[in-house]
Amino acid sequence: MAMIEMKNVSKWYGSFQVLKDCSTRVDKGEVVVVCGPSGSGKSTLIKCVNALEPFQQGEVVIDGISVGAPGTDLPKLRARVGMVFQHFELFPHLSIMENLTLGQIRVLRRSEEEARDKGVKLLERVGLKEQAQKFPGQLSGGQQQRVAIARALAMDPLCMLFDEPTSALDPEMINEVLDVMVELALEGMTMMCVSHEMGFARKVAKRVIFMDQGEIVEDAPKEDFFGKPRSERAQQFLSKILHH
């Protein structure tokens, strides 16, 4: 069953086409990694999934609901899709706990107590229970990104979107974030991840999508992608990021 389905999505900035006829799907419980050179449109693609970026053509369907259709309650739909950003985007004026409870209270209408309980549990899970009363600026990048994952999970999402979650991190902090993501994947969370972490892709991805110049060039099972990518562009890309 498809959790996320993209059909012929195209997007333009003025006359420049950033996405060209992109189609793919992520089934329930699947982990799909999207990679490609910078400027290839992968971040734009993943932001089209929950319509943070509008697209002009095509259709995105999440759990049977069309994102771009006129009658769709976008906030309600987005609340069920967790998203983690490259630059964390925690709310700097709120404490860590408030970051975790805001959406639960304002969107899901949970009671403050219920939201806090959930927040504590999730902070424990990402190993940051002691930091609840601190503010985002007082945490390291890796810690902030783990909080961001917890914030998304607090909404009990149907699926999770990751937009280069480790590319703004110092090298020594990448693994603490990847560990949390691997754990999530092994628990069966449906995940779409824009990432260059090929180790992560090897470990948990079912499929790998390779994008270049706004096109999905390759969309293959992990074994095929790492074994023998069919396109020359994907081969070049892999040789660049794997051998150094």
Add this chain to the structure above:
Amino acid sequence: MGALDISFFNADLVSKFLWNGFVFSIQLTLVAMAGGILIGTLLALMRLSGRAWLALPAAAYVNTMRSVPLVMVILWFFLLIPFVTGRPLGAEWSAIITFTLFEAAYYSEIMRAGIQSVSRGQVHAGNALGLSYAQTMRLIILPQAFRNMLPVLLTQTIILFQDTSLVYAIGAYDLLKGFETAGKNFNRPVEAYLLAAAVYFVICYSLSSVVKQLQAKIAIVR
């Protein structure tokens, strides 16, 4: 040239001539600040909405207000009200409404810069949680915009406090008017205006120092 004599300046004079004027100047400043920031924020949101039917009227309003002298708007509004409604509004009320509407234009530009100082990613993060546009603005963007712009907002308020002296044009009784009246009563106008300058200086300079400290504090938090 006679020697300066400020011996007429005592507690009795303060309570008789100055206190009421001082209270009105402060009231006018505070009300115009609160109302100006509120209306200014709405104007800023209209201008940033990306909808022409909201953005254009807001821009026209702000640009008009910023292009005319305040004292002219004060007089104009004071004369216009009786013309439209048939009865005068009184100098004090007229001043409060005029200052609020006028300052809204300036506060609006500050809030617009403040909103734009918050990264686009914060809007995305709010939206991704399922917050509506209004919730994202109210809970995420505006608190940060306000905090980032606090020193500038306060600086504008200091200017506003100085500008309240312009209500002399419509005869409202403010702090400066108090000094002027006292000076006339004791036949010491030069001394009265010197004292007035000293009082305005002390108030504005201490507020500026507060702003400086705030700026340093905010710089650390960010």
